Amino acid sequence: MSRPGSLTWFAGHELRLFWRDWISLMTAGKRRREPLLAAVAAIFLVAIHGVAYLVLAPAAASGLGADKLTLVTVTGAVLLAFTMMLSQAMEAATRAFYTRGDLDLILSSPAPVRRLFMVRMVATGVSTTLLTGSLAGPFINVLVYLQGPHWLAAYGLLLALGAMATALALSVTVALFRGLGPARTRLVAQIVTAAVGAVFVIGVQLAAILSTGSISRLTFIRSEQVMALGPPSESGWWFLARAAMGDFAILLALLAVAFGGLALVVGVFSKGFGRDVVAASGVGERARERSAARRGFRPVSVAQALRRKEWALLRRDPWLISETLMQTLYLLPPGVLLWLKFGDDVGALIILVPVLVMASGQLAGGLAWLAVSGEDAPDLVVSAPVSSAQTIRAKIEAILTVIAILVAPLLLLFALAAPLLAGIAALGIAIATISAATIQIWFRAQVKRSLFRRRHASSRIATMAEAFSSILWAGTAALCAGGSWLAVGTLFFALLVLLGAWLVRPRRAYGAIGA
Amino acid sequence: MTDLAPDTAELALELTGLCKNYERPAVDGLDLAVRAGEFYALLGPNGAGKTTTLRIVAGLLRPDAGAVRVFGVDALADPIAAKRLIAWVSDEPMIYDKLTPLEYLEFVSGLWGMDAARAEARALELIEWLGLAPHADERCQSFSKGMRQKVALAGALVHDPRLLILDEPLTGLDAGSARQVKDVLSARVRSGVTVIMTSHILEIAERMAERIGVIDKGRLIAEGSLEDLRRQAGKHGSSLEDIFLDLVAAESSAA
Numbered sequence: 001m002s003r004p005g006s007l008t009w010f011a012g013h014e015l016r017l018f019w020r021d022w023i024s025l026m027t028a029g030k031r032r033r034e035p036l037l038a039a040v041a042a043i044f045l046v047a048i049h050g051v052a053y054l055v056l057a058p059a060a061a062s063g064l065g066a067d068k069l070t071l072v073t074v075t076g077a078v079l080l081a082f083t084m085m086l087s088q089a090m091e092a093a094t095r096a097f098y099t100r101g102d103l104d105l106i107l108s109s110p111a112p113v114r115r116l117f118m119v120r121m122v123a124t125g126v127s128t129t130l131l132t133g134s135l136a137g138p139f140i141n142v143l144v145y146l147q148g149p150h151w152l153a154a155y156g157l158l159l160a161l162g163a164m165a166t167a168l169a170l171s172v173t174v175a176l177f178r179g180l181g182p183a184r185t186r187l188v189a190q191i192v193t194a195a196v197g198a199v200f201v202i203g204v205q206l207a208a209i210l211s212t213g214s215i216s217r218l219t220f221i222r223s224e225q226v227m228a229l230g231p232p233s234e235s236g237w238w239f240l241a242r243a244a245m246g247d248f249a250i251l252l253a254l255l256a257v258a259f260g261g262l263a264l265v266v267g268v269f270s271k272g273f274g275r276d277v278v279a280a281s282g283v284g285e286r287a288r289e290r291s292a293a294r295r296g297f298r299p300v301s302v303a304q305a306l307r308r309k310e311w312a313l314l315r316r317d318p319w320l321i322s323e324t325l326m327q328t329l330y331l332l333p334p335g336v337l338l339w340l341k342f343g344d345d346v347g348a349l350i351i352l353v354p355v356l357v358m359a360s361g362q363l364a365g366g367l368a369w370l371a372v373s374g375e376d377a378p379d380l381v382v383s384a385p386v387s388s389a390q391t392i393r394a395k396i397e398a399i400l401t402v403i404a405i406l407v408a409p410l411l412l413l414f415a416l417a418a419p420l421l422a423g424i425a426a427l428g429i430a431i432a433t434i435s436a437a438t439i440q441i442w443f444r445a446q447v448k449r450s451l452f453r454r455r456h457a458s459s460r461i462a463t464m465a466e467a468f469s470s471i472l473w474a475g476t477a478a479l480c481a482g483g484s485w486l487a488v489g490t491l492f493f494a495l496l497v498l499l500g501a502w503l504v505r506p507r508r509a510y511g512a513i514g515a
Numbered sequence: 516m517t518d519l520a521p522d523t524a525e526l527a528l529e530l531t532g533l534c535k536n537y538e539r540p541a542v543d544g545l546d547l548a549v550r551a552g553e554f555y556a557l558l559g560p561n562g563a564g565k566t567t568t569l570r571i572v573a574g575l576l577r578p579d580a581g582a583v584r585v586f587g588v589d590a591l592a593d594p595i596a597a598k599r600l601i602a603w604v605s606d607e608p609m610i611y612d613k614l615t616p617l618e619y620l621e622f623v624s625g626l627w628g629m630d631a632a633r634a635e636a637r638a639l640e641l642i643e644w645l646g647l648a649p650h651a652d653e654r655c656q657s658f659s660k661g662m663r664q665k666v667a668l669a670g671a672l673v674h675d676p677r678l679l680i681l682d683e684p685l686t687g688l689d690a691g692s693a694r695q696v697k698d699v700l701s702a703r704v705r706s707g708v709t710v711i712m713t714s715h716i717l718e719i720a721e722r723m724a725e726r727i728g729v730i731d732k733g734r735l736i737a738e739g740s741l742e743d744l745r746r747q748a749g750k751h752g753s754s755l756e757d758i759f760l761d762l763v764a765a766e767s768s769a770a
Contacts, residue, residue: 305625380626385596
């Protein structure tokens with residue numbers, strides 16, 4: 001048994017908290033669901049291995065050697081994994097500064113807190129590597145099966161990437177914290193995190209649109225332009241791909257640099273981390289607002305009062321701003337495609353229809369959760385002389401307005417280029433948005449707004465129904481835009497998802513908003 | 516203290532045969548009448564059914580059986596009309612961290628459909644009265660428990676309710692804040708507002724309440740002025756704490 005206050009003791013404490021937190025997140029705090037979770041995890045693992053096999057088998061059959069096409073594809077995948085890890089590690093590092101949790105207890109104790117922060121920094125690297133590894137692992141396993149054990153080196157590369165991403169994320173976050181101060185860092189770090197997570201995917205997609213006129217990233221990566229631009233296959237620039245494919249000399253060098261860098265960062269920053277955390281604890285994002293007294297109370301209807309409150313809370317929520325930014329960033333490539341194809345090739349614009357519908361549906365789900373379930377003063381709203389229908393209607397109007405503001409410029413441009421497709425997209429957006437919001441109303445719960453990032457844990461059924469609804473409405477809109485009768489099929493399944501969600505919706509308790 | 520019988524005055528609240536069951540009865544056939552303009556304290560041990568009863572009155576819970584009338588309005592048949600007359604304050608102030616006190620009060624007055632000019636004047640008066648003026652434009656996220664409770668209380672008072680229901684409103688408040696809240700409540704009662712309050716601080720009930728109801732296991736076991744309760748308990752000159760403990764102990768041994 002480790003000595004209290006030692007590194008291993010803190011590591012054990014963190015591991016126990018992490019494990020219980022993860023289980024609670026996955027099972028929504030219901031222990032009887034643990035066997036189900038194990039079964040779902042097993043099915044997921046088998047399924048993702050199946051997907052990996054289907055993706056990789058054709059490529060493996062034609063041979064995966066040290067040719068340029070393979071090197072480009074593997075390097076692209078490695079860079080994608082690295083940006084995912086960097087984003088995840090930055091998010092975890094920011095959380096370590098601002099989430100109080102047990103810090104008040106630990107900081108007020110005589111235990112050496114530097115050790116705790118060392119453990120938490122390393123834990124950031126471990127969780128980051130595990131998360132990306134859970135997605136990349138099946139692909140590596142299939143490559144080992146199809147091509148040979150030299151692909152096991154890819155696991156070593158994952159470890160190196162995780163350590164590098166963690167070291168970089170900690171350095172950037174601490175630099176932001178010390179440069180901008182605790183008050184500004186939270187929002188800036190959240191936006192940087194969202195941008196880092198999306199930049200590679202969106203950047204490659206934009207490059208694909210600009211060079212090949214296609215939205216497909218794989219087509220671009222494997223295109224003749226990229227092949228011609230890239231260095232020859234013997235070049236040292238392909239070191240990442242070579243490490244993944246079993247060049248152990250490069251892999252060992254990468255591991256040494258990555259873990260050396262992480263050790264250095266942890267050693268240097270863990271000392272001042274406690275002081276920074278204490279500094280963060282006394283700071284809100286922005287404390288003062290323009291005086292409501294000076295502008296005076298505005299005459300409003302009940303619905304206006306509810307809508308304005310929702311908009312004010314949305315505007316002032318930095319977590320939500322970064323989440324929303326993430327979703328709207330993905331609208332950038334379709335926007336560029338629209339711009340390039342304007343008045344040119346209308347047929348190619350069909351791809352925009354499902355993208356817009358899908359993005360709107362997903363965004364609506366998140367916003368609807370915040371407005372309906374994330375009500376921080378449910379007693380106030382329920383005890384007000386307002387009917388539940390009126391409350392719900394005002395809240396939904398508030399989120400529809402936000403979505404309308406975000407998609408209207410794109411739809412307007414779309415309408416000028418292809419009015420019929422824009423009309424179909426607009427209809428699809430409206431239906432997908434209302435469907436997602438309706439599902440959130442059916443499955444509403446009373447939880448703190450601050451739990452937004454964990455909203456999926458409150459109802460897996462709602463999460464799945466929301467996702468399938470958005471996908472199916474996007475498919476229906478795309479098939480309609482293409483003039484295919486198959487749209488009737490996807491429409492049927494979309495309605496079936498809604499019907500299913502309605503049938504299994506929880507029984508509403510009196511007093512909950514909208515009861 | 517006044518000693519009017521409930522049936523001779525206008526009733527602010529009338530509960531008849533109120534029942535609410537969870538895994539066991541939380542409220543068990545409760546009959547209760549509170550006169551208009553009265554300060555009524557509802558006391559009871561933990562789990563006695565006080566909060567459940569008040570949440571039913573505020574429209575936050577639906578009873579399994581019984582009737583709730585607020586100033587003659589059937590609160591179960593016409594909850595909107597009843598809610599216009601009521602304000603609810605819980606022990607855990609539910610306010611919005613990202614709004615300032617003034618923005619919060621503007622929102623609350625919007626919910627109750629108040630005239631904007633009147634609401635603003637009322638809000639500024641309450642903010643001043645409760646000592647929140649220096650923080651009127653600060654977001655509530657950095658407020659202490661006492662300040663948050665005062666914001667919630669201002670929200671309850673801004674729309675001039677006729678019936679103010681408070682569930683442990685002084686929990687966690689420092690002496691100064693508690694005094695401010697008590698002064699505000701006394702002033703509201705003097706202006707004709709009916710106040711129903713639960714509290715574990717028996718001294719407050721003893722000093723402020725005109726009538727006291729003691730509830731246990733979801734039933735009213737004693738009711739009246741402090742003198743009435745002393746008579747019922749046969750303990751002349753005793754404190755409310757002694758009487759309360761005797762009443763609850765007697766009820767437990769009878770059960």
